[in-house]
Amino acid sequence: MATSTLTGLLNHVAGIFPSRRALSVSGKFDLTHARLNQLVEHAAAQLLAAGVKPGDVVALTFPNTVEFVVMFLAVIRVRATAAPLNAAYTFDEFEFYLSDSESKLLLTSKEGNEPAQAAAAKLNIPHLSATLPTADSDIILSPTQSKFDTDSLAKLTNDPSDAALFLHTSGTTSRPKGVPLTQQNLYSSVQNIKSVYKITESDSTVIVLPLFHVHGLLAGLLSSLGAGAAVALPAAGRFSASTFWSDMNKYKATWYTAVPTIHQIILDRHLGPRTLLPEASVYPKLQCVFGACDYGSVRGGIWCASFGGVRYDGGYTLDGVKSVARGRPT
Known part of the structure; x- marks a missing residue:
């Protein structure tokens, strides 16, 4: 091959x-x-x-x-x-x-x-x-x-x-x-995404986007597999806010990629009654990375502040901190 x-x-x-x-x-x-x-x-x-x-x-x-x-x-x-x-x-x-x-x-x-x-x-x-x-x-x-x-x-x-x-x-x-x-x-898309988001075999992600869509398929699934990294799929076969953080913690996820709507759902759950969040007593530390168009930057900024992440624009990560891709990867 x-x-x-x-x-x-x-x-x-x-x-x-x-x-x-x-x-x-x-x-x-x-x-x-x-x-x-x-x-x-x-x-x-x-x-x-x-x-x-x-x-x-x-x-x-x-x-x-x-x-x-x-x-x-x-x-x-x-x-x-x-x-x-x-x-x-x-x-x-x-x-x-x-x-x-x-x-x-x-x-x-x-x-x-x-x-x-x-x-x-x-x-x-x-x-x-x-x-x-x-x-x-x-x-x-x-x-x-x-x-x-x-x-x-x-x-x-x-x-x-x-x-x-x-x-x-x-x-x-x-x-x-x-x-x-x-x-x-x-192949080229996977290699580019791996390079931009610094995905390696040590990484782990939870898929939240549908795999019939190019964002979830390429940026979430194939780029991770192409790096030798680990991928977790939700047991329900689709994104679930109620299991997201428990899956992130269980699989020691270092990053995830999503669109603003998903980030907003996660944020709304965080801002709701704390009794709804027994699975997220400790959030993994994630860095916020925005695509070139800064798509969904307002939601992303609130997300970063709520979960203690560091905002970094331009689609690149800082050494030693894994990324969470925001909006459509570029």
């Missing part, structure tokens, strides 16, 4: 930090980088057996779960293109995005997604569900792919020009437009 690809980078990380924690879900999973790599390779072999070919677009609609992470990485491992979709979309929205991206397969959690599956059925797009029963098991795709081998996968070499991620613009001024990003794009 080429090292200038995201897949190559993560494979390299699994080789040099095999026993370091990569991915956790409170009360469920604690996966090392080596174990995550094994799960991805096994799931990728199943995708090949299911008929996924290089260049195919595979739509994924999941909560923030281990299954999403494994299947996203498995899709790009087989040189296909991952198209994450908001699980809250309506039937019409799913129909548009599945059609516009020319998706060849829909992946969901084992619980499924009725609007997504109905839209896929209308478009004659096959559907598979993915589940990881235990940390020691492999991803199970249903319907089960009974015949698969790793030899075919071993012959696939990821290329920097592979279209790895398919996103849509917000459609604020017109219809949403599809934007494909290559393995090289993802």
Whole structure:
């Protein structure tokens, strides 16, 4: 695998930090980088057996779960293109995005997604569900792919020009437009974010943003994994203010990244009755880092004052203090 690809980078990380924690879900999973790599390779072999070919677009609609992470990485491992979709979309929205991206397969959690599956059925797009029963098991795709081998996968070499991620613009001024990003794009973005926020294998983060969105996916998840750092996913599959600080403390998080709305929710909880905050008797010390546009700076300034953080503008951290990214990373 080429090292200038995201897949190559993560494979390299699994080789040099095999026993370091990569991915956790409170009360469920604690996966090392080596174990995550094994799960991805096994799931990728199943995708090949299911008929996924290089260049195919595979739509994924999941909560923030281990299954999403494994299947996203498995899709790009087989040189296909991952198209994450908001699980809250309506039937019409799913129909548009599945059609516009020319998706060849829909992946969901084992619980499924009725609007997504109905839209896929209308478009004659096959559907598979993915589940990881235990940390020691492999991803199970249903319907089960009974015949698969790793030899075919071993012959696939990821290329920097592979279209790895398919996103849509917000459609604020017109219809949403599809934007494909290559393995090289993802690799470069991860390396830049790691450099700006000084993320290393010693870091740990809690994901609060949805992974179908580029901010949560790239800045929170992939940049951490690409540094050999540790990532914790909320047990509920989405951000929860009631478990945020307990997760931050449990996993000794050194940073997190979010948008102003999330920061405001955390701040409101802090300013509310202290009886609501038994999980946060001690806050981890975090530095406030703002993007170049100073997006959400008023909320951020109050956040810094409330939690004892030091404000630092321009997107860089000070030596010895880990960052909390504010607004969209640049």
